Ligand SMILES: Cc1cc2nc3c(=O)[nH]c(=O)nc-3n(C[C@H](O)[C@H](O)[C@H](O)COP(=O)(O)OP(=O)(O)OC[C@H]3O[C@@H](n4cnc5c(N)ncnc54)[C@H](O)[C@@H]3O)c2cc1C
């Protein structure tokens with residue numbers, strides 16, 4: 001973990017409610033895709049956790065959905081002077097060593113962003129990466145082109161059928177062959193994936209956080225191997241340890 | 245050079261800054277970021293006889309000026325603390341630590357305190373009779389003078405280390421409870437624990453916390469804490485450890501003017517992991533600004549008698 005005051009390089013809407021923000025940062029503390037950062041916003045007490053979507057040596061990219069005061073405040077951070085207090089390099093992130101030759105990545109809604117950094121790293125290792133992006137409707141879709149540009153095989157599903165495959169991510173997943181899976185998204189999607197999946201995999205969880213770095217016990221869940229803090233021992237848990 | 249030393253129940257601290265129980269774990273998360281030996285001391289996570297998972301999540305909620313928590317005393321139990329946490333702690337922290345103890349019966353408090361009392365490196369036992377997040381336990385002892393006195397007497401009978409009773413603000417008269425603890429032999433009192441609070445989600449129309457209620461802490465409770473420290477410290481002759489919303493070196497000084505001998509810092513550590521390091525760094529300058537040479541001389545300076 002590392003605390004920095006980061007200036008905002010870019011912050012713009014991708015859809016009606018989803019924005020992309022790029023921060024200038026020393027990213028040495030970010031060690032794996034699936035880790036997150038925690039942002040201190042004016043007028044709010046607790047920091048807001050957001051997954052690392054992508055990073056390079058001098059910047060980190062976040063994609064966030066406006067759902068309340070904190071994410072709303074994030075969308076007002078722009079212009080030359082804008083800066084934000086950030087804790088970087090939080091959480092364990094995905095373990096890439098388990099992927100096998102053809103991993104499947106599944107992102108649902110704002111669970112899509114961490115899949116981007118993960119896809120990038122796995123492709124760089126020469127893996128045959130397939131991505132399923134699940135949304136409710138066409139207007140909510142973001143990042144499809146970015147995943148394609150990386151060279152991943154991309155499927156998009158919409159619940160209402162307005163774009164791509166009509167239905168849920170599992171409607172595509174059930175017909176694919178893959179060596180391992182990685183996912184981030186809402187709980188109902190996780191439960192469907194748990195029923196459909198035929199290999200091992202990793203899920204990235206969300207929980208309300210007091211600190212984000214393991215000090216307060218605010219985010220604990222039970223696993224088959226004992227209590228784990230989502231912020232420190234997670235947010236990524238392995239399929240076989242999860243208590244559903 | 246200003247002097248930041250204070251003496252708490254016979255043990256001298258380099259400075260009065262003590263991270264509060266439940267916001268500093270057993271020190272490890274913070275030691276990675278700064279040398280925690282700069283602290284006066286710290287109070288480790290509330291420890292019970294048996295391991296506890298705590299309450300279901302969500303356990304945390306945002307509030308104006310702070311946060312609610314309903315962690316519910318998640319801890320690995322006293323035996324694990326003695327076997328694993330304390331040896332690891334001794335490697336990174338070389339000053340007396342404050343052992344925070346919770347219980348659900350007088351017998352449990354006695355047993356946990358008795359075991360921790362024998363451990364090297366523990367300076368004080370901070371006995372939490374005030375945690376608002378556990379059913380049928382903690383709270384009842386801290387809300388009634390007789391019960392608080394009973395816990396105090398029982399713990400004092402089996403321990404040699406100074407016993408500091410941690411008091412709840414969720415009472416009609418905190419002074420009478422503090423006095424009852426003093427009469428029962430307490431070596432000090434610490435206050436305040438969190439204020440009982442609640443938030444409701446407008447979308448779901450349900451409480452945000454799975455436990456329904458939780459403890460409010462952070463800058464919003466600071467004036468309440470200052471008032472209680474001021475009242476209690478004038479009514480008892482044992483030292484008072486002040487806490488509740490402390491965020492800056494100025495807050496530490498205000499708490500000491502109110503009558504605190506040492507000051508604990510809680511929620512601030514969670515939103516700024518360097519909070520205590522910054523307070524300690526700022527203290528000398530702020531003391532100079534207010535013409536304070538020795539911190540121990542300002543304890544209770546705001547009292548009517550002064
Ligand atoms: C590890 C992790 C990674 C995340 N990554 C992303 C991401 O990449 N993009 C994205 O859009 N969102 C992400 N989220 C969810 C994001 O943290 C919340 O949407 C955000 O905190 C909401 O804040 P708010 O003030 O706008 O909403 P409010 O509802 O006003 O927030 C009130 C409180 O609840 C907390 N809270 C609300 N929703 C959530 C939630 N889903 N998870 C955890 N805490 C919550 C807030 O942090 C705040 O403390 C992530 C959450 C976690 C735990």
Ligand SMILES: Cc1cc2nc3c(=O)[nH]c(=O)nc-3n(C[C@H](O)[C@H](O)[C@H](O)COP(=O)(O)O)c2cc1C
Pocket residue numbers: 210216218264265266267289290291313315317344372375410436437438460461462463465487488489490508509510511512
């Ligand atoms: C997440 C959290 C966990 C806590 N756990 C404990 C505990 O185990 N034992 C205890 O005596 N107090 C506990 N407290 C209370 C604090 O030690 C302190 O009394 C209170 O938070 C007020 O200080 P603050 O406003 O600086 O946070 C906890 C507080 C928080 C925020």
Ligand code: FES
Pocket residue numbers: 208209210211212213214215216217218219220229230231232
């Ligand atoms: S949020 Fe504090 S321990 Fe996870």
